[in-house]
Amino acid sequence: EDQVTQSPEALRLQEGESSSLNCSYTVSGLRGLFWYRQDPGKGPEFLFTLYSAGEEKEKERLKATLTKKESFLHITAPKPEDSATYLCAVPHGSSNTGKLIFGQGTTLQVKP
Amino acid sequence: EPEVTQTPSHQVTQMGQEVILRCVPISNHLYFYWYRQILGQKVEFLVSFYNNEISEKSEIFDDQFSVERPDGSNFTLKIRSTKLEDSAMYFCASIGGSGALHGYTFGSGTRLTVV
Numbered sequence: 001e002d003q004v005t006q007s008p009e010a011l012r013l014q015e016g017e018s019s020s021l022n023c024s025y026t027v028s029g030l031r032g033l034f035w036y037r038q039d040p041g042k043g044p045e046f047l048f049t050l051y052s053a054g055e056e057k058e059k060e061r062l063k064a065t066l067t068k069k070e071s072f073l074h075i076t077a078p079k080p081e082d083s084a085t086y087l088c089a090v091p092h093g094s095s096n097t098g099k100l101i102f103g104q105g106t107t108l109q110v111k112p
Numbered sequence: 113e114p115e116v117t118q119t120p121s122h123q124v125t126q127m128g129q130e131v132i133l134r135c136v137p138i139s140n141h142l143y144f145y146w147y148r149q150i151l152g153q154k155v156e157f158l159v160s161f162y163n164n165e166i167s168e169k170s171e172i173f174d175d176q177f178s179v180e181r182p183d184g185s186n187f188t189l190k191i192r193s194t195k196l197e198d199s200a201m202y203f204c205a206s207i208g209g210s211g212a213l214h215g216y217t218f219g220s221g222t223r224l225t226v227v
Binding site for chain 1: 116118143145147153154155156157160162168170201203207215216217218219220221223
């Protein structure tokens, strides 16, 4: 059964304190791994898609990396506005239009 | 940037009443989805819709739920007889014909409260 597990569940950082979020996945044939940001009471906002082991993508203070079993979201010198829940998801099934299986998310709080 | 629009943003309903949640997906997208998120829990898949029919549904999506694309722009989720446990955020999502190369785009959600 496809599964996505994120850790830690919650992370509190001081502004400027870099860290990483982990997403471990078990799928039969990876068809992409997605990172989303979710603010309270809002929908998931797309950040990155990663397709193959070794791939990296960057956006401002965020960098996502992918191995055969997990993905990391590295946050460099975070700011308070980076506070949010970060979700990892993988598509289920043999196509890249299948339902997404989400992890439970990591709630990041960045204190000034 | 194109958006997925959901209305209403918040709906309060009595248990047993019917509700319709509305979504306007991105105009050139072909695949449409409904997800829900119970407070404090994971985002979970309900149903996918392509070419005017359901392509996949979860075990949550029982006979009380239905989806429809009544015209070229709207995509609706109907819950016939709401239960307390249907209280959740409901998200609509869509992707284009090339699949999820650019990610699934989600709407801001409808918060459904069943009392």
